[in-house]
Structures are given as C-alpha cells and as structure tokens.
Amino acid sequence: METKIFQSEELDYAAKLLKNGELVAFPTETVYGLGADALLPESVKQVFQVKGRPSDNPLIVHVADFEMTKPFVEKYHPLTEKIVQYFWPGPLTLIFPIKKNSLSPIVTGGLSTAAFRMPDNKKTLELIQKTEAPLVGPSANTSGKPSPTTAEHVFHDLKGKIAGILDDGATQIGVESTVLDLSGETPVILRPGAVTKEKLEKVLQTKIFLDKHLVKESETPKAPGMKYKHYAPDTPVLMVGDEDWDQAIKWGQKNRKRMALLAGPSIAAKYQVADRYVFMDDTVEAATHGLYSGLRALDEADGSDVILAQVFTENELGAAYMNRLKKAAAQNYFDKN
Known part of the structure; x- marks a missing residue:
C-alpha cells in the first residue's frame, strides 16, 4: 500500500478514504492520531492490527463539536458543560457512560464507558466534519513506542500500512491529552496532560483527584497509556x-x-x-x-x-x-x- 501525505487542499479525498474504511493519520495539538471511522468496526480493527495494539485498550473518539457526543453518551456529569465550554477544543479527553450498543466494543475495550475529545487543530476538525462521523485516533505509531509528533514520525512507523497522513507540521504540546473520568460522581484524572490538575481545579472550583494506579498487563485499562511500560524506545x-x-x-x-x-x-x-x-x-x-x-x-x-x-x-x-x-x-x- 502506498502511504500518501495529504495537505489542506486534499481534505475531501482524505475524508473519502475514511468513509471507505481506510486509515488516515491526522494531526492534533498533542500528537498525531491514527484515524478510522469510529462507526465502522472493521476499520477500527485495522487500527489495532496496524499498531500492534492490545484489543482491550480503549480508543479515544475524536469529535468536531460537543453535539457529536450526544448519540452515544448515556449521562453527562453536572460539570460537563463548564468543562467543555472552557477546555474544548483542546488537550482534554472526557470519559462518559455510554448508551448500550451505541459504539462497538472494539472502540470501548468492552467497557460501558467511552472517551471523547475535540482536538484543537483546524485541519482535523474539518476532516471529521467532512467524514461525517467521529474518528478513533490512538497515537499513529507502533504500539508501546514513543508517540509521533510529526508526519515524518508517522511515515517512519506506518508507511505502507495506512492510506495516508494529513500533514500539519510538528505538534504544539508533544504529549497526549489529559484524560478526565466523568463517569462517576467525582472527576478523576486517569492520564495527566497539558490540562493540568491545577488548571481544572481553578476553573471548576472543586477537588480533582489523580489516579496513580498503573494497570498491569492482565488488566483492562479505562484509558489509553495506563500500562506500566509505554511510550518506550528499544534503547533502555x-x-x-x-x-x-x-x-x-x-x-x-x-x-x-x-x-x-x-x-x-x-x-x-x-x-x-x-x-x-x-x-x-x-x-x-x-x-x-x-x-x-x-x-x-x-x-x-x-x-x-x-x-x-x-x-x-x-x-x-x-x-x-x-x-x-x-x-x-x-x-x-x-x-x-
């Protein structure tokens, strides 16, 4: 398979590929994501195969606006509106309980919750809109290795394995989004990121807890990146x-x-x-x-x-x-x- 590098003027073609079940990597402000239509289970399966990613690892669903979450979410936390208003688009992923059968178990890792994010990248938001569906988007690299922060990193890892890469230069932040679990009464950070505990507490005027639990290989993580060893090069x-x-x-x-x-x-x-x-x-x-x-x-x-x-x-x-x-x-x- 030839892996093409797409520029802004080729967004329509990139969206068409996604609609047809192909994989297209996309830029965000954090790292590059490996995109597939979240509503096409066979395409999502390809994401796991291409990355060599464990199938129990849930995927983040990338949306173009908050409205796109509504067909899936069963219940929103009372703080959701304030959080979304202040931090979306941005490097903050939110976990909600979802409606039964609204998303494939391969997206959720078999959990009754799912993670959603609105990335702060105009090209990718337009790509999602043109695809007319949310996109899964784990880091566009070989599973467990350092995440890609340029299109060149993606090409190095996945050339010949995916249809294309939407290039928008180097990412701004460099590490993955904060993951905030809103599926219970108390908001809990499962993965820290650029939206810090301190920022959340200042805006929300409430205590935010940080889950420091490291998930063992035999456990199903609630969010990506919770395993003991991750993001690792071959060199110790x-x-x-x-x-x-x-x-x-x-x-x-x-x-x-x-x-x-x-x-x-x-x-x-x-x-x-x-x-x-x-x-x-x-x-x-x-x-x-x-x-x-x-x-x-x-x-x-x-x-x-x-x-x-x-x-x-x-x-x-x-x-x-x-x-x-x-x-x-x-x-x-x-x-x-």
Whole structure:
C-alpha cells in the first residue's frame, strides 16, 4: 500500500478514504492520531492490527463539536458543560457512560464507558466534519513506542500500512491529552496532560483527584497509556535526578556504557557524551514538547546502550512529562547506591 501525505487542499479525498474504511493519520495539538471511522468496526480493527495494539485498550473518539457526543453518551456529569465550554477544543479527553450498543466494543475495550475529545487543530476538525462521523485516533505509531509528533514520525512507523497522513507540521504540546473520568460522581484524572490538575481545579472550583494506579498487563485499562511500560524506545532509559548527573555519567564511563543524553541545555553543556538530544530550553514545556522526538532520535541513532533522561518536579505540566518518561523508562531511575 502506498502511504500518501495529504495537505489542506486534499481534505475531501482524505475524508473519502475514511468513509471507505481506510486509515488516515491526522494531526492534533498533542500528537498525531491514527484515524478510522469510529462507526465502522472493521476499520477500527485495522487500527489495532496496524499498531500492534492490545484489543482491550480503549480508543479515544475524536469529535468536531460537543453535539457529536450526544448519540452515544448515556449521562453527562453536572460539570460537563463548564468543562467543555472552557477546555474544548483542546488537550482534554472526557470519559462518559455510554448508551448500550451505541459504539462497538472494539472502540470501548468492552467497557460501558467511552472517551471523547475535540482536538484543537483546524485541519482535523474539518476532516471529521467532512467524514461525517467521529474518528478513533490512538497515537499513529507502533504500539508501546514513543508517540509521533510529526508526519515524518508517522511515515517512519506506518508507511505502507495506512492510506495516508494529513500533514500539519510538528505538534504544539508533544504529549497526549489529559484524560478526565466523568463517569462517576467525582472527576478523576486517569492520564495527566497539558490540562493540568491545577488548571481544572481553578476553573471548576472543586477537588480533582489523580489516579496513580498503573494497570498491569492482565488488566483492562479505562484509558489509553495506563500500562506500566509505554511510550518506550528499544534503547533502555534511565531517569536521572538533578543531583545525580555526575554519578550517572561516572557510572556509565566506568561500565563502558555508550550513553545518550536527553536533557535541557544547562545539563547538556556539562557532559560530553556521544549522542544527545537537547531540549530547546530548560523549561518543562520545552522538555514535554521534545520528549518523544528526543526518544525517537536517540533510539534511531542506534549507538547507545542507555539513554539518560532529565526529570522534572511532578506538578503542573511536570506531571504529564514524568508520567510519560516513567513509562518510557519502565519506572527505572539511576540508582546512585
């Protein structure tokens, strides 16, 4: 199969492919998604096959507006209107209880809930409108590997496997959306993202809980990305605390490790290692934006035994960055002891 790169003027053709059951990757402000018509179960099955994704992993349903959720949702949480008004379109996925048989079990992972999002990308919103159906859109990459933040990343992973990729350059945020579970009385964040716990609490004037439970391989996750190991390159990753860099570098040299470095410019300037990916600046925003690109670049360089990665405090956007980095590193920190 030839995988075509689509530009804005080819949206009609991309939508036609989706209507016909083909797969088309699309851009969002977070990462690129692998699109299929959410109402065509056979197309959705192809998403799992192409990604090599476990079929118990539920998919996020991408909509062009809030009205598109109404044929599926059984009951909305009382805070829904305020949340949608303030955060949609944007990097926030909402989980609701759904009407029986309104979505295929292959979309929901067999659960009685489903996840919905309105992405903040004009091209993709227009694509959904032209398709006249919501689109599933897990990250457009090989399952478990770093998510794609450019069309080139998608092409690298899925060329020859999907019909096309709608190109809109690099994504703005760089990690997947926040997932907020609204299926119970209390809102719970299942996956942190750019819409932080602090932002939600400020807008909603209520306590938001963060579920830190890591789903085992035998469990069915309620949202994507909840497994212990995820977003991981083939090269092992070790997280390095701010005070541990000297010892981590000495450890690598002593054990003749070929080290790669994933960090901001202040840390990178201190250490000369073979491969490096330096974030644009020392902020957590720059680190979040560059995390997946960095993991991919260092892994593809194929010259390292280990990737040493910078950590950040787990609050605000740092919670999202660390959530992805911990899973990429399989929870492993450099142990100075």
